Amino acid sequence: MRRSITDRIEQYIKVLINRSDLQQIEIQRAELAETFSCVPSQVTYVLSTRFSYKDGYITESRRGGKGFVRITRVKSDAGSCSRVQADIKDLIAHLKEDQHLGESEARLLQDLLFTLFMDLSKEQRHLVLSKLVEAMARYSGLQTD
Amino acid sequence: MRRSITDRIEQYIKVLINRSDLQQIEIQRAELAETFSCVPSQVTYVLSTRFSYKDGYITESRRGGKGFVRITRVKSDAGSCSRVQADIKDLIAHLKEDQHLGESEARLLQDLLFTLFMDLSKEQRHLVLSKLVEAMARYSGLQTD
């Protein structure tokens, strides 16, 4: 049973994503086409038929020198939710302590952040969370100065 | 991940700004070009494509002896006009209108969300933003009931 080039490229990309840390890889379209001895536009075809948002992926790209195609798997992972939610609660608690937020604003922010995180993969959540911590640190710094 | 010279220069500048106290740095165009082994006009290219006012930065310069380029990250309310930032502003404004947030809480939330969004890709931003809108709608619904 001989599989099509499209199928083989699809599998190849999925393996790379599985091996990645952040459910995200970057490829060069022309290079990948070279690897599979096909025209570059076939890679575009694979992306649009197998890696659409409906399929659970986001693709972005940049043209020009050192251009790339970035493919990200967006998948929620209920298991890791509780951990990150706990972290968010901690952060909110700190902001309340420091008088930056009142009770109802804190609940609003917490609710927003929970919802915000729900559709990200586990790895993405941790990335975003670290950004949030950074932002809070910076904000606190500005406030106390 | 960051491949092109333009990307590396962008990253370098952002690190310097992050380390600075006043969200502001001064560089010498020729020296920076030397560091990255490129022509000076490439630095100008980086500034115009990555550090425009729309991107949330102000750049000033002086020619001649002891010349410099000064790059300043401006505060969010100064009018960072990217699409997503504008959307966030809208959302925050609605919450203020509906009395869910006071002035200072609104500013805190806006600052947090901006920072949060900075390192997400464009596609991720739109995904996350839609979640944010959902959360806000849900929150508003709960409040008015």
Next chain:
DNA sequence: AACTTAAAGGTCAATAATAGTCAAAGGGGA
């Protein structure tokens, strides 16, 4: 002070390096 020179940074257009689009042609299975 007026002039000159050297030392910055700015502009712009050409070229190179990627990726996207779209429609036509190909091919294999129901």
Next chain:
DNA sequence: TCCCCTTTGACTATTATTGACCTTTAAGTT
């Protein structure tokens, strides 16, 4: 055979890199 998915390639769009030439500023000279 016919349909649908795949494969191809010519043309387009976007982004990065480079270099020749221009403008501004500071410092030195007369």
